[in-house]
Each structure stands twice: as structure tokens, then as C-alpha cells.
Amino acid sequence: MTFVQLIDCRTSRFDEMNRLMDTWVEQTQGRRTATHTTIAKDRGDASHFVEIVEFPSYEEAMRNSGLPETDRIFREVVALCDEMPTFTDLEVVRDEQLYAHTARRFFETLAGSGELSALGELVAEEYHDHDPANDQDAVGFDAMRQEVETWRGAFDFGFTIHEQIAQGDRVCTRWTWNGTHVGDFFGIAASGKRVTMTGTTIHRCAPDGRIVEGWWQYDRLGLMGQLGALDALEQ
Structure with missing residues (x-):
């Protein structure tokens, strides 16, 4: 079953965070299990960002989290945040294209x-x-x-x-x-x-x-x- 993770964070250093994400994509090429990722900015709050990451399953998401690059980049991302990011784990029950x-x-x-x-x-x-x-x-x-x-x-x-x-x-x-x-x-x-x-x-x-x-x-x-x-x- 498709699994989606929402990562909610606040930062005034998004450009630096964006470069970190590019680094993660480059370093995990061929090994990451995420199938799609989107980062959106709150129209009413320029420091509020939500990342939506899709995986084939919860198990594949856990494999992705276990990559050493994921752990290292995540710790660097947290350092750029104004507060600790929050995570919402979702099992997809309807997927309309x-x-x-x-x-x-x-x-x-x-x-x-x-x-x-x-x-x-x-x-x-x-x-x-x-x-x-x-x-x-x-x-x-x-x-x-x-x-x-x-x-x-x-x-x-x-x-x-x-x-x-x-x-x-x-x-x-x-x-x-x-x-x-x-x-x-x-x-x-x-x-x-x-x-x-x-x-x-x-x-x-x-x-x-x-x-x-x-x-x-x-x-x-x-x-x-x-x-x-x-x-x-x-x-």
C-alpha cells in the first residue's frame, strides 16, 4: 500500500535547505526508495514549508530512512529549522489521478x-x-x-x-x-x-x-x- 509522509517545518533558510535536498538526491541515486517528493510553501507564512514524500510502502520508507545519507542530511536540515519538524505518516486509501x-x-x-x-x-x-x-x-x-x-x-x-x-x-x-x-x-x-x-x-x-x-x-x-x-x- 502506498505510503506518504508529510514533513512540516519552519525555516528562514530555505535556500540552504533546498541545496541540502539536492545533495541528498545526488548522493542516494539508485538507492533511495522515494517515488515522488513535493515541497510547498504556505502562502500566508513564508517561513512555513511542507514536504510531501511518497513511497511504494511503509517498509520502503523505512529502508529510505535507514540510508546513512538520509540520516546525515536530516540532521543538517534540522539545524536549519526554526523548530523541530513534525512528521505525519499516512497510508493512502484513495489515489485519484x-x-x-x-x-x-x-x-x-x-x-x-x-x-x-x-x-x-x-x-x-x-x-x-x-x-x-x-x-x-x-x-x-x-x-x-x-x-x-x-x-x-x-x-x-x-x-x-x-x-x-x-x-x-x-x-x-x-x-x-x-x-x-x-x-x-x-x-x-x-x-x-x-x-x-x-x-x-x-x-x-x-x-x-x-x-x-x-x-x-x-x-x-x-x-x-x-x-x-x-x-x-x-x-
Whole structure:
């Protein structure tokens, strides 16, 4: 179970403390067990800092504490504090990757039969869509909605999400798209064919959680081949 430790301290010598932390990161390379660390400053008190350190488990946190560099650096950090730091040990019982959840809902909404106005909860008005299959990027919520309506009019489709990687304000989603060709698609009349393609999408999210930018990579050529659009070129 993921374990998180909160270290609460007060110091007027944060720059020196920051350099000590850089030293610890350098000296424990390949041996430290912390998977993520964040240091935040209190907006209302410039001397108040909270460090949030994440570990795979409590046992891994104890291994990290047992490193000789950790003990030495900690004693030096304490010397820079105005008072003794306090520690809060937390077992994580819920871990929401909110941006990844938003991206997943985005794909579910695209493939649904409901009103596209529901995308307004997920996508910002200034959304910018980068699709190499289009001559021009779709910029703005209305342009993106028109793009989705084109695909909905041509296919009954759904996405299978294979994996997602979230880092900072970006979410990368690897997916497979499966559809039935039920309407005109760039001059190709409905054929009833079952078609599929794979792809990857990177979304950038705003602090409010809505998606503001998207980059698409998918097998458009393979899709056109399945629809028979390349047959004439092969003859």
C-alpha cells in the first residue's frame, strides 16, 4: 500500500535547505526508495514549508530512512529549522489521478450517443486539437465538436483504453478504436464494415481539470485501407 509522509517545518533558510535536498538526491541515486517528493510553501507564512514524500510502502520508507545519507542530511536540515519538524505518516486509501480520469471520460463521451454538450464539462472553450490527418488544427470547442460529429455520423464506435500515463498537466492514453461504418466518410459511402485502428492521444489539462489541448497519432491509413479506399491505388 502506498505510503506518504508529510514533513512540516519552519525555516528562514530555505535556500540552504533546498541545496541540502539536492545533495541528498545526488548522493542516494539508485538507492533511495522515494517515488515522488513535493515541497510547498504556505502562502500566508513564508517561513512555513511542507514536504510531501511518497513511497511504494511503509517498509520502503523505512529502508529510505535507514540510508546513512538520509540520516546525515536530516540532521543538517534540522539545524536549519526554526523548530523541530513534525512528521505525519499516512497510508493512502484513495489515489485519484484526476486528469487521467478526465481523459477517460473524454473518450467515453466521444463514443457515446448522448449530447455533445456534455463535453463542455471536460473540454475548455479554447481547446486546441492537433490532428495530423487534418489540414488545419481544430481550435475552439465548437470546431472540436464539429470534428466529433463527422466521426459520429460515419461510424458507430467505441474506444478500449489500454493504459494511461499521467505526468504534470499531461495525460497520455493508448487506445484501440472499433467502429461500424454506417455513414459517409469523406466520400466513402456507408459499407457496414467493421473496422479498427490503434492510436495514442496526449491531453494537456488546465488547473480546473478541463482539457485545453490534444495531440493525436493514429493509423488513419490503415482505416482507409479497411474501408477499401486504397484499392484503386494498389491496382
